[in-house]
Amino acid sequence: QQRQFSAELSLPAQTLDGHRIHLYLNAGLLSGLSTDMAEGADGIGLYRTEIPFMLHQRFPSEVEQVHVYKQVLSAARDRPVVMRTLDVGGDKPLPYFPINEDNPFLGWRGIRLSLDHPELFLMQLRAMLTANADSAQLQILLPMVSNLDEIDRTLLYLEQAFSEITEELDRSIPKPKIGVMLEVPSLLFQLEDVAKRVDFVSVGSNDLTQYLLAVDRNNPSVSPLFDSFHPGVLRALKWTITDCNRYQLDASICGELAGEPMGALLLVAMGYQKLSMNQGSIARINYLLRRIDKQSLELLLDKALTLSNGEQVRLLLNEYLNEHD
Numbered sequence: 001q002q003r004q005f006s007a008e009l010s011l012p013a014q015t016l017d018g019h020r021i022h023l024y025l026n027a028g029l030l031s032g033l034s035t036d037m038a039e040g041a042d043g044i045g046l047y048r049t050e051i052p053f054m055l056h057q058r059f060p061s062e063v064e065q066v067h068v069y070k071q072v073l074s075a076a077r078d079r080p081v082v083m084r085t086l087d088v089g090g091d092k093p094l095p096y097f098p099i100n101e102d103n104p105f106l107g108w109r110g111i112r113l114s115l116d117h118p119e120l121f122l123m124q125l126r127a128m129l130t131a132n133a134d135s136a137q138l139q140i141l142l143p144m145v146s147n148l149d150e151i152d153r154t155l156l157y158l159e160q161a162f163s164e165i166t167e168e169l170d171r172s173i174p175k176p177k178i179g180v181m182l183e184v185p186s187l188l189f190q191l192e193d194v195a196k197r198v199d200f201v202s203v204g205s206n207d208l209t210q211y212l213l214a215v216d217r218n219n220p221s222v223s224p225l226f227d228s229f230h231p232g233v234l235r236a237l238k239w240t241i242t243d244c245n246r247y248q249l250d251a252s253i254c255g256e257l258a259g260e261p262m263g264a265l266l267l268v269a270m271g272y273q274k275l276s277m278n279q280g281s282i283a284r285i286n287y288l289l290r291r292i293d294k295q296s297l298e299l300l301l302d303k304a305l306t307l308s309n310g311e312q313v314r315l316l317l318n319e320y321l322n323e324h325d
């Protein structure tokens, strides 16, 4: 069936009633970015820079980072690339930078670690800007932001890196758009302030689900409770896109939910127009979106939001999929 999905990959993901949905790729390994990488993808919606860091025996140098980032930008062939700054800690340890904490998911991870190590953070920002000096594809995304102060401090480091590289190269360089991950619930209620500071947001539904439901995303004992279809999570996702539209904040979603057929349908109904997913999901989601109309999805979403648990939501969506797919 994958072959059947792939046959339509060159056609844009557009619903029957004319809503164009942009599909992007989640990536972290260069090997995943083969030459046909972006067939059907409008760009890279999430490049997880911690993956190359995890494959090293020590922190990669600035030169090594420039080399990797350039390859990623060139694999995307003129399409936009959203690179996320280092998101280690939590479930992603660096072998050469051990962190011992009782609650790693509530601890030193993502932007917190970068802001506590400005030398590492500046090196990464400088490497990204250097790699992008001739391409203008780069957008920079910040992981695990939980307050506005973290954004403001990062913007100062970015300004510093930008003027350093401009001076070193002795020419003007493109200024990347900057965005934050929405994966800590507090930030969902500060979107007006977020919109004043950054160009875009990207919803991380994996961590957002984890933090909304207080369920460790990797603990098998509680895995039945980890459910992005929980009506509370769905309401948070809908709230988010509605507020982003209100404050004219460009929004995408890059958690696993966007690559699941049932998840993609609900997200499109809510108003998300940019979905980022693993390579294996792009053809499937494109195929599906070309066969449904958004108006009927909106009715489906209204109904889903009245249900009392994720199981019921899934049953409802399954029924819809059987009829439309």
Ligand code: PEP
Pocket: 046, 048, 087, 183, 203, 204, 205, 206, 207, 208, 254, 255, 256
């Ligand atoms: C997320 O949390 O949804 C996300 C995309 O980031 P990661 O899975 O890398 O934590």
Ligand code: MG
Pocket: 183, 204, 206, 207
């Ligand atoms: Mg995350």
